[in-house]
Amino acid sequence: MEETKVLQRLFRIIPIPEIHTHFSTAVKQCQRCLLHKTRSQVVVGDGTPMTDLMLIGEAPGKEEDEQGIPFVGRAGKLLDKILDYAKIDRQKIYITNSVLCRPPDNRNPLFNEEIMACNNRLMCHIYMVQPKIIVAMGRIALQALLGEEIKGPLGEYIEKNDLKLKIGEYEADIIVTYHPSYLLRQPSKKMDAAKHWDKIKERLKCLSTRL
Numbered sequence: 667m668e669e670t671k672v673l674q675r676l677f678r679i680i681p682i683p684e685i686h687t688h689f690s691t692a693v694k695q696c697q698r699c700l701l702h703k704t705r706s707q708v709v710v711g712d713g714t715p716m717t718d719l720m721l722i723g724e725a726p727g728k729e730e731d732e733q734g735i736p737f738v739g740r741a742g743k744l745l746d747k748i749l750d751y752a753k754i755d756r757q758k759i760y761i762t763n764s765v766l767c768r769p770p771d772n773r774n775p776l777f778n779e780e781i782m783a784c785n786n787r788l789m790c791h792i793y794m795v796q797p798k799i800i801v802a803m804g805r806i807a808l809q810a811l812l813g814e815e816i817k818g819p820l821g822e823y824i825e826k827n828d829l830k831l832k833i834g835e836y837e838a839d840i841i842v843t844y845h846p847s848y849l850l851r852q853p854s855k856k857m858d859a860a861k862h863w864d865k866i867k868e869r870l871k872c873l874s875t876r877l
């Protein structure tokens with residue numbers, strides 16, 4: 667993971683906000699997959715550049731593509747309510763997606779051609795933010811974090827308490843929950859999602875995070 671090695675060196679000499687600015691400028695030029703042809707703009711991320719909690723979604727939708735900010739459409743409004751429930755300040759965490767460019771007609775991003783094409787960027791992104799906990803919102807985010815396709819039920823990953831992401835010596839817990847778009851389609855799952863967010867809050871407390 668060459669980009670990560672470069673970041674490890676940069677970390678010693680450049681302040682984090684400056685690294686973020688250079689990173690965003692570079693990513694906004696990306697043409698690594700075909701999604702660059704249909705996007706209005708690259709939707710990099712939103713929130714605090716270095717924080718203990720990072721949320722990963724799927725891909726920008728129509729509103730996100732227009733505004734250049736993740737989670738501002740209907741799913742974003744539901745995410746805001748979820749964060750209110752969990753008493754987590756959106757401005758104190760960091761949010762990004764598995765791919766940064768909107769797939770045509772809001773289809774799911776393709777695993778090899780798009781999710782994995784955007785994966786070095788995601789790993790660098792996480793390494794910059796240095797979260798203690800990463801929340802994978804939905805199957806696509808989990809696939810991006812694990813770097814593998816998941817065919818079985820998401821439920822078995824939601825139940826796990828030992829999922830980790832390692833990049834060199836850096837390590838973070840992964841907690842899986844439903845994507846807000848899924849909850850809009852399946853409102854009966856909201857009670858389950860509330861339990862996932864209770865678990866996230868509990869883990870944040872155990873890890874003595876600053877949130």
Ligand code: SF4
Nearest residue numbers: 696698699766767784
């Ligand atoms: S989705 Fe990721 S890899 Fe594809 S063009 Fe956008 S930034 Fe580049």
